[in-house]
Amino acid sequence: MTTGFDAERIRKDFPVLSRELPGGRPLVYLDSANSAQKPTRVVEAMREHMAMHYSNVGRAMHALGAESTEAYEAARDKIAAFVGAPSREEIVFTKNASEALNLVAYSFGNRTNDDPRFRMGPGDEIVISEMEHHSNIVPWQMLAQRTGATLRWFGVTDEGRLDLGNLEELVNERTKIVSIVHQSNVLGTVNPVERVLARVRQVGALMMLDASQSVPHQAVDVAALGVDFLAFTGHKVVGPSGVGVLWGRGELLDAMPPFLGGGEMIEAVWMDRSTYAPAPHKFEAGTPPIVEAVGLGAAVDYLSEIGLDAVARHERELTAYALEALADVPGLKVVGPRDLDMRGGTVSFTLEGIHPHDVGQILDDEFGVAVRVGHHCARPLHLRFGIPATTRASFYLYTVPAEIDALVRGLHHVRKVFA
Structure with a gap:
């Protein structure tokens, strides 16, 4: 070779x-589909931040707080550029891809969300596929159990391809969201997003991609893909564990309720109610994975240069x-x-x-x-x-x-x- x-x-x-x-x-x-190894640059970026710049972000009014916040938000900018996000506010830091998928699933059927795109109940349908990682199966099972919606799925051909023979029957006017893997972690199959998305748009549904196996290995541009949500995890992108990314279309993130409550995701708090910060911060409750985000920023810099x-x-x-x-x-x-x-x-x-x-x-x-x-x-x-x-x-x-x-x-x- x-x-x-x-x-x-x-x-x-x-x-x-x-x-x-x-x-x-x-x-x-x-075993890189499981977890990628880390280049020295990523290790050193994390060590340097931890040793010389570490403080909590978004709250400390001193030099270290400013440096740490700047580094954390700079990582958000790098990742937005890496996946072609139209806006940095569309990048949400999560713990991993599983949390990102759960975050989106939580928004459907939520009584605090009156946006019709996220209404979910009996008669509504969720579509996944038979080749999904458990992270893109279990959250949707839980959503179906919580709301009474029906979970349906694409089959897989003997050759390991997504079976689209019943695409028009499976994705229909009752479908609220389709969530499939971009590249299978078992089969290596890269799925035909464009064909599925065309049908999703015909019926007025939303579409999410689990891109944990594609973002590390091929150029992924969320604007070009045209989907509504995309998730990936840091540790497969030569970055650290403990950090993942949800990208979502800005107007959808604005319409979604917070996933977790706590510090920093709020605008104001009273004893009987709270108002929330705009996206992405309303989805980043508590102290975020600061050092891990810095490491992920270094990782995407490294991959971008190559x-x-x-x-x-x-x-x-x-x-x-x-x-x-x-x-x-x-x-x-x-x-x-x-x-x-x-x-x-x-x-x-x-x-x-x-x-x-x-x-x-x-x-x-x-x-x-x-x-x-x-x-x-x-x-x-x-x-x-x-x-x-x-x-x-x-x-x-x-x-x-x-x-x-x-x-x-x-x-x-x-x-x-x-x-």
Whole structure:
């Protein structure tokens, strides 16, 4: 495999990739869909802020308070630019993507919200898909239980694509919101947002994307996508854990009630009532993830300098290389698209007669290869394919072909162990 992308140089920015595991094994990290490793720049930005500038934001009338607030709000500006948000006020910091999805789900059927777009009750419908992460299933289940609305979902084809055969029947005049994953964390499938959104607009519904697997790996522009809400999480974007992002159209955020109550999300408080700050601050109750937001700002700066288009090309070449190499492993079956069309750098598979937990343990213990095993918080998708679990290898900007070679050698060894 040849590529103009200098992943070897990029690897030098990630200290953990040079470490040895117990027994002298080099680390082969193929679990970036779970969580990405962190470049030195992000670590140092967080250390510097914590050591020299830390204070609470938006409330302290002193130099440290001003510096911390400036850094926190500068991170909001960086992230708005990173995803093409028309306004910085459309960027809400959350704990993670799960909280962002829950925030939007909470707004529907809320008695404090009289906007008809957010009314939800018996006869109304919510549409998701069978390939969703639990974070984009459970909040909508809870909304349906709370309001009496009906939860419906797109199926998945045998090839691992969203089944749009019943799009017009599934998304109809009763639909209030469609929330689907942009790129599957199991299948690697990139979903056809434009086609689904066209139908959503026909029926006057809203649309949300779980972009936790797309924002780190491809250029995402919320204005160009045209959806209403988008969520992603910091730790998959070479940033820290503990911080996520909700982007929402400004007029929708203005219409939504607060999700959590407390300090800093208020305008004024009396003993019997409160008024609320405008978005995004009305959704950021209490002390926010200040240092984590600073780290996420540094992370998107880092990715922007490299270029997401270049990252996507690199991962496409790696995925092509991996799919070809894995095809030589006896008994291995890829779960998901076998071609590169609308596909990201995540490859999940089964190995005939061998449980994924055994696969992952041997790869780690004997080859230093870190992969994810299990249902990857997408149990309904595994049930759809009639399997309890898969092994998942996932690639990122710092992945090199030699690591895929190590994975394949390890899988051949696993086959011999269980022969």
